[in-house]
Amino acid sequence: MPARTADRPIALIEQVIRGDEAAWHTLVESYLGFLYALAWRYARDDEDVAEELVLSVLEGLRRPDAEGRSFYRLRRYLESLARIGARSRFVTWLALVAKNLFCDWFREQGGRKVLPKEIEMLDALDREIFRAVFWEGGTERDAWERLRARRPDLSPEEFERHLLHVYRHLSQRNFWCVYQDLLRRAPARVLGDGGPGEGRPLDVPGAERPDQVLERSEVEAAARRVAEVLERAIATLPPVTRQVVRFAWRQGLSGEAIARAMGFRNRQRVYDELARARRRIRAYLRRAGVDLDEARQVQADIADAWAKIPADDDLSDPFSASVPMPLKSREPQGGAR
Amino acid sequence: MSCPSAEELSALYDGVVPRDAARALREHLSTCPRCAQEFATLHRLLKVAARPAVPAGLAQRARGLTRSSPPGKSIRPEQRLSRQKPRSLSRR
């Protein structure tokens, strides 16, 4: 893989850090269009929001750290070559940092302006939980303590159920960064990493009536059983295949993103690995006497949970076909890369 | 390992991380939904195709960021910048 470190912006950034304002202007002019395009995706057709987002990124890039060293983010980027032995292209890093700063903006500034529209249709408790978590700040646990003081009858289960509902509602509005906060703060609930007993589909319960809970627990028990066998089957795969499987089925990454993460030349290798995994898992399940339809149902539940995460192509069903998945080309023409 | 930094994640994305470190990062990503999501989002962001025209006013406001106390219009970010304390720190 060719190293891509020689980068025109590096010299410019070095000048910026030394306090050269002209260099800063050049940097801003060079990347303003890129930042605006990124912001546009988050601003949902609101030009004012898009502008504020871009400005919040520029501000974030200029911001000093606790010791008063300005441009500390740019410094960290430059120093990454020495610190971690690698430095990405500037645009790659900038996109990631911009996204994080967008999220900060929505939380800290725009939240008041943008979010109420989204939560107006939620019920009173949901709205209260939203306020406690997103406006009053702190961890979810803090929010829970505060709410409990106000509402002594609120059970932890009820709190969590409503909280997930709030998150889900926001995610359905394609509110990426808010939804990602769920992933950031929620404990990693994944299939069976902690050994037997922990193998269960990602738990994103909808609001349900008490009488549905029993039924759900039976379904869950069955799901857990199949998921355990599935986990064992996955464990028998060669390491590379196993990792591709985890990325695709558990993390919901797209084929192209997986190829990136794995350092593969192209997506086809991802699909080949998945096809191989599918064959092996099917054979394993057959030997273990697991009903394929049941397994499919479990997989559908998992896929359903992960479907909350937008992905650019669908790799979520390990049982869908015995042939390699067709290469879907849903990428926009003439992308930024 | 703890969750990787923005620098590590973007370097992994560009395929420039040394082999052993890359292996550790991949291992982490395949078990940490948060980082996997972060990686997937980065991928989507870099494929942004639409390039809306930058509003004329924005370039001007971006330039205003360097002035420490501009003649402010309303509550514009230029003014926010002049505050000594970063707002993210002051809020927490």
Ligand SMILES: [Zn+2]
């Ligand atoms: Zn992580």
